[in-house]
Amino acid sequence: MADARPIGVFDSGLGGLTVVNELIRRLPHENFVYFGDTGRVPYGNRSRETIAKYAAEDAAFLMRCGVKLVVAACGTVSSIAPETGDRLPVPFVEMVSGGAVAALRETRSGKIGVLGTAATVASRAYERQILAQRPTAQVTANACPLFVPLVEAGVTDRFDPVVREIARRYLAPLHAAEVDTVILGCTHYPILADVLRDGLGDGVRLVNVGAEAAVAVEAVLRSRSLENPQETPGRCRLCVSDRVASFSELASRLLGAPVDAAEIELVDLDRL
Ligand code: DGL
Numbered sequence: 001m002a003d004a005r006p007i008g009v010f011d012s013g014l015g016g017l018t019v020v021n022e023l024i025r026r027l028p029h030e031n032f033v034y035f036g037d038t039g040r041v042p043y044g045n046r047s048r049e050t051i052a053k054y055a056a057e058d059a060a061f062l063m064r065c066g067v068k069l070v071v072a073a074c075g076t077v078s079s080i081a082p083e084t085g086d087r088l089p090v091p092f093v094e095m096v097s098g099g100a101v102a103a104l105r106e107t108r109s110g111k112i113g114v115l116g117t118a119a120t121v122a123s124r125a126y127e128r129q130i131l132a133q134r135p136t137a138q139v140t141a142n143a144c145p146l147f148v149p150l151v152e153a154g155v156t157d158r159f160d161p162v163v164r165e166i167a168r169r170y171l172a173p174l175h176a177a178e179v180d181t182v183i184l185g186c187t188h189y190p191i192l193a194d195v196l197r198d199g200l201g202d203g204v205r206l207v208n209v210g211a212e213a214a215v216a217v218e219a220v221l222r223s224r225s226l227e228n229p230q231e232t233p234g235r236c237r238l239c240v241s242d243r244v245a246s247f248s249e250l251a252s253r254l255l256g257a258p259v260d261a262a263e264i265e266l267v268d269l270d271r272l
Helices: 017-026 048-064 075-080 082-087 096-106 118-123 125-133 147-152 161-176 189-200 209-223 245-255
Strands: 007-011 032-036 069-072 111-116 138-143 181-184 205-208 236-240
Touching: 007 017, 007 048, 017 032, 017 209, 017 245, 032 048, 048 069, 048 075, 048 082, 069 082, 069 209, 075 082, 075 096, 075 111, 075 118, 075 125, 096 125, 096 181, 096 205, 096 209, 111 118, 111 125, 111 161, 118 125, 118 138, 125 138, 138 161, 147 161, 147 189, 161 189, 181 189, 189 205, 205 209, 236 245
Parallel strands: 007 032, 007 069, 032 236, 111 138, 111 181, 181 205
Antiparallel strands: none
16 A cells, blocks of 8 residues: 655754655655755764754754655765664664675775765764774774765866865765775755866766665565555655755756755754
8 A cells, every 4th residue: 555654854954865866766656755954064063962953953854744754865964963863753764784785796996985064074973883893994984074065065176176176175084995885974965066076087986875765764664564556646845943045956856857045944843
């Protein structure tokens, strides 16, 4: 029997649309509700307690929308507060588990790089999961605090000298460690994939954790008979905690269809 309830996806802001994009590509007949906490972004430089509290509130909002599964698109939440899922009455998918498995699948040398926010890198969540599965792997992680504001400001062109120079600096430790696989451990980084590919060179594989999460979501839906195999494409409801000028433009770009600013719902978490 079809289960038409939506899949809930949350992120600290607009970057999680990269994950929604992967989910829609893989599961076009599913319905989605996206919550971007644009009023409290960024999460990546906050304390563990605050990140866990925000994540619980974001997931609670999605539960009120009647979702059948919750996806933490945010790399920071996935690294710092994966226990968010323990308190939910529906399945929960985060980004770290799938990203770690994919990196081990892709690497030939066992030398893996991780790029993420300061909180994600400090948590060593990817490193722990990778080493638990392959103790001989070598993980080199680097925080890239300027990438998020660059993406939010629309500075993502692969030939832009500013973004190229910043990428060059962030990638230097990964070059020194001779990694052959790099996990894009933050929602925003797939938008910079061309710049990162140029900076890393042809021999290095990028792991898009959103694409891996979409595979995991599909498997969970199938194993629990939660799929929605309808004929027509699903709907995607977009909710934010503050109006952000670039949101509808980025949503249109990433979701492949025009998203009018009027379609984006403003949610006040304090009033729920
Ligand atoms: N969404 C966050 C992440 O994936 C990046 C932005 C932030 O710092 O909140 O880690």
